[in-house]
Amino acid sequence: MTTHERTAELAAAIEAVSRAAQVTQAVQRELVTADTLTKKDRSPVTVADFASQAVVCETLQRHFANDPVVGEEDAAELRDEANEPLRASVVEHVQRALADIAPATEAQVLSWIDRGHAEGGAKGRFWTLDPIDGTKGFLRGEQYAIALALIEDGEIVFGALGCPNLPSPADEGEGLLIVASRGDGTWMTPLIFEGESELQPVHVSDIAAAADANFCESVESGHSDQDQSVQIAKKLGITAEPVRMDSQAKYATVAGGSAAIYLRLPTRPGYREKIWDHAAGVIAVEEAGGKVTDVAGKPLEFGHGRQLEANRGVIATNGRIHDAVVAAVRDVLES
Numbered sequence: 001m002t003t004h005e006r007t008a009e010l011a012a013a014i015e016a017v018s019r020a021a022q023v024t025q026a027v028q029r030e031l032v033t034a035d036t037l038t039k040k041d042r043s044p045v046t047v048a049d050f051a052s053q054a055v056v057c058e059t060l061q062r063h064f065a066n067d068p069v070v071g072e073e074d075a076a077e078l079r080d081e082a083n084e085p086l087r088a089s090v091v092e093h094v095q096r097a098l099a100d101i102a103p104a105t106e107a108q109v110l111s112w113i114d115r116g117h118a119e120g121g122a123k124g125r126f127w128t129l130d131p132i133d134g135t136k137g138f139l140r141g142e143q144y145a146i147a148l149a150l151i152e153d154g155e156i157v158f159g160a161l162g163c164p165n166l167p168s169p170a171d172e173g174e175g176l177l178i179v180a181s182r183g184d185g186t187w188m189t190p191l192i193f194e195g196e197s198e199l200q201p202v203h204v205s206d207i208a209a210a211a212d213a214n215f216c217e218s219v220e221s222g223h224s225d226q227d228q229s230v231q232i233a234k235k236l237g238i239t240a241e242p243v244r245m246d247s248q249a250k251y252a253t254v255a256g257g258s259a260a261i262y263l264r265l266p267t268r269p270g271y272r273e274k275i276w277d278h279a280a281g282v283i284a285v286e287e288a289g290g291k292v293t294d295v296a297g298k299p300l301e302f303g304h305g306r307q308l309e310a311n312r313g314v315i316a317t318n319g320r321i322h323d324a325v326v327a328a329v330r331d332v333l334e335s
């Protein structure tokens with residue numbers, strides 16, 4: 001990083017996301033089995049979700065004691081008497097991840113998870129966290145992300161996106177960590193790495209014609225309309241097959257230039273996107289030179305609380321082809 005240097009935020013976020021990734025990878029190795037999905041057993045992702053949130057919130061609290069966190073989870077379910085085995089598993093994973101800091105008690109672990117209860121809003125500074133974004137991808141052993149962003153007065157100013165199952169830069173270490181700081185740029189580094197790793201600058205694709213784009217979308221057709229995306233791609237002259245992946249790994253893919261479009265097309269009129277599902281990915285794409293709006297072409301507004309109340313869907317591109325993509329989306333959604 002060079003200019004504004006949110007260096008304290010950078011250090012805290014790298015520590016938080018890489019510690020959390022150690023936890024989620026350990027849970028995936030130990031608890032996700034071939035028949036987790038067929039049995040519809042969500043317990044591994046539940047353990048990893050809570051443990052990841054505890055580890056990130058503990059790290060943020062150590063670095064920035066007064067910063068609120070808008071996190072996806074809270075510990076109410078874990079406090080339930082009936083959930084003792086789940087609670088014990090979460091506590092054990094958190095203790096392992098923080099073994100070099102302090103011996104964590106059960107009460108501390110629950111209180112760290114509960115730090116994620118903040119409401120966000122238009123004023124002041126807060127972090128937003130998705131401890132495991134792409135829960136379905138995690139259970140399938142495919143893409144998922146740990147997504148952390150800092151919002152000040154409604155604007156995303158910093159983001160860190162850990163993608164444990166995306167290829168590591170230069171094949172060093174494990175996974176991909178993308179960091180972005182407003183006005184400074186976007187960088188990548190291996191997510192799990194022994195020793196000091198360099199931050200490498202990241203740029204969006206420089207294609208000028210939408211027809212040349214690869215586009216990404218959700219694996220889950222319930223999260224983004226895949227029939228409409230076929231029509232939009234056709235209208236734009238895109239011949240490449242859609243790249244389907246779970247989580248904000250899609251934003252990382254656009255930021256890094258492997259795809260020039262990410263489409264998220266509403267499937268239900270009443271659904272509101274959650275801020276933690278987008279903030280880290282949006283700043284990564286924007287600071288890599290790209291553009292992100294909703295399906296109407298409006299900027300995403302992160303100052304309305306826990307949800308993107310003023311927006312529907314998402315279009316992220318390399319910037320150069322944005323207006324053409326918005327126009328094609330409008331045509332298809334209106335028809």
Ligand SMILES: Nc1ncnc2c1ncn2[C@@H]1O[C@H](COP(=O)(O)O)[C@@H](OP(=O)(O)O)[C@H]1O
Pocket residue numbers: 130132133134135136218219220222223224245246247248267268271274277
């Ligand atoms: N009907 C819907 N439309 C859009 N997004 C939805 C949705 N229902 C759930 N989601 C969100 O989609 C996210 C996953 O996105 P993707 O499909 O890009 O992997 C989920 O995050 P979690 O996996 O953290 O729960 C969840 O918040």
Ligand SMILES: [Mg+2]
Pocket residue numbers: 130132133134276277
């Ligand atoms: Mg999510």
